[in-house]
Amino acid sequence: MRVGIIGYGSMGKMLLWKFSEAGNIDKQDLFVSNRTESKLEEAKNIANAVKSKELASLCDIVFVCVRPVDLKAVLEDIKDSINPDALLVSLNGSVSFETIRKVIDIKTAKVIPSLTAEIGRSQTLVCFNDKVTDKDTLKNLLSCIGDVIELPENEMGMGSELVSCMPGFIASIFDVICKSAEGHTAIPKEQIVKMVLSTMSATGDLMLQKEMSFEDVVTRVATKGGITEEGTKVVYEGFPKTADLLFEKTLEKRRLTTESAEKSF
Template sequence: MNVGFIGTGTMGSLLIEAFIASGALSPSQISVSNRTFAKAQALADRYSGMRAEFSNESAACGCDVVFLCIKPHEFKRVVDDLKPVVRPDQILVSITSPVLISHLEGELDCKIAKVIPSITNYVLSGASLCIYGQTMQEEDKASLESLLSHISDPLRIDESYTRIVSDLSSCGPAFISFLLEQFVDAAVEETGIGREVALKVASAMLLGTGMLLTEGGLTPEQVQERVAVPGGITAKALNLLRRETDGVFNQLIRTTHDKFREDLTKVSVAFIGEEVNGQ
C-alpha cells in the first residue's frame, strides 16, 4: 500500500510517525507534500525512502490512500489541485471535522472517507473515528481500518456525531490534561511537594484509571464508588467537585459546537457558495 499525506503539520506528522513506528508503513511507501515544501522535505530527511513532493498532485499520484491533513480553509484549494489526478479506485481521507463527506464527494471522482484521529494515536492507543462516503465498499473500509488498527482502535460513527465524538476522542486529551495540570499545580502550591514528583504520581494514576475503565471493565461511577468511602475524604472532595463543575462540560460542548458550526459554514461557502445545515 502506498499512502500520500498532504499536510505535514502537527497531526499529519503525528500520523506519519505513528504509522512508521508501528510497522504499518515503511518510509518508502509514503509521499508527502506541504504548503511550505521545506517542512515536507525536513520530514522526509528524517526517514530514508520517504518522498517529499513539490505539489499536492505529485504526492497523490500512485497512492492507494491519500490523507488530507490540512485546515478547513485550505480544502477548496487542495481539492482543486487534486481534481485532475485522482482515480476512482483511490481512497481520499479527510481528517478535518468541519469538512463534510458531501463536500468532497461533490468535487472528486474517488472514494471518500473521513477519519478523526487523536494525539493518543502517537503512542498507538486511543480511537480513530471513521466515517465513510457512498462509494466506499466494505473491502475499502476493511483496508483502511486495517491500516488504522496499527495505531488505534478504529470505530465507525455516523457523521451527525462528528463533533461530539471529536470532543471526546480528539479534544479530550487536552481537556483531561488541563484538569490534571490544575490538580498537580494545586498540590505543589498547597503542600510544597516537588512538581516533578507530583506529575509522575498523577500521570501514573491517570494511566491506571484509563486501564480500569477499559481492561478493568469498570464504569466511571463504579470507580468513584470503590474509591469514595461514604463520609470519607474522597467522598467529601467529590461533593465539592460536583458543586463547582456543575454545567461546566455542557458549556464546553456548546463552545466546541459553536466553533464547529462557524467553520462548517465557511467550508460550505467555499465549496458550494452557500450555507448548509450539517454536522
C-alpha cells in the same frame, strides 16, 4: 498498496512516520507532498517526496492533512489527477462529504486521530461516504496508531470532543487540580504532577482491565462518611455546570468553523 499524504503538518507528519514504523508499507509505496517542500527533507528518508498532483495519480489512498481554509485549493489541484478508484481521506472534520463531492466525487473517508496516536493509543474516529464498500483496508492501516472507531458523519463532531479534544480537556482539568493542591502542601510541584499523572493513568488502566465504571471507582474509594466522599460531593455538585458549558462552547465553535469552511467552497 500505495499511500500518499498531502500536508506535512503535525498530523500528516505523525501519520507518515507511524505508517513507516509499522512496517506495512515499503518506502517505494509511501508518498508525501507539502506546499513548503523544504520541510520534507527528513521525510525523504522514509517516503517519496513528490508534487501533490503526482501523488494523487499514483496512490490508492490519499490522505489530505491541511487546514479547512486550504482544503478546497488542494482538492482543486488534484481533482484531475487523482485515480478515480482511489480512496480520498480528509483529516478535516469541518467539511462535509456533500461539499467535498462538489470538487471530487469519489470514495471518501474522514479521519480524526488523537494526540495519543504518538504512543499508539489513539481512539481514531472514521466515517465513510456511500461510495466506500471496503472499509477494512483503511481501518487496518490506521490500527497502527490505536483503536479505530466508525461513527456516522453527523456524530463526528461530538466524537471529536470526546477523543481528539479530550487530551487537552483532561490536561487542563488536572493542571487546575495540581495548581490548587500546591496551595495546601509543601510537596514540590513536580512531584505533585507526577503523583497525579501516575494515579490518573493507573485509574484508567484499572477501569479498562477490570471493566469498572466511574461509579464503581467512586464507590470503591469514597467510603460513606469518609474524606473521599466529601471531595466527590464537591465535584458532582459543582463540575456538571462547567462540563455543560465546555461542550456548549466547543460545539458552537465547531459549528462556526464548519460554516466558515463550507463557505470557502
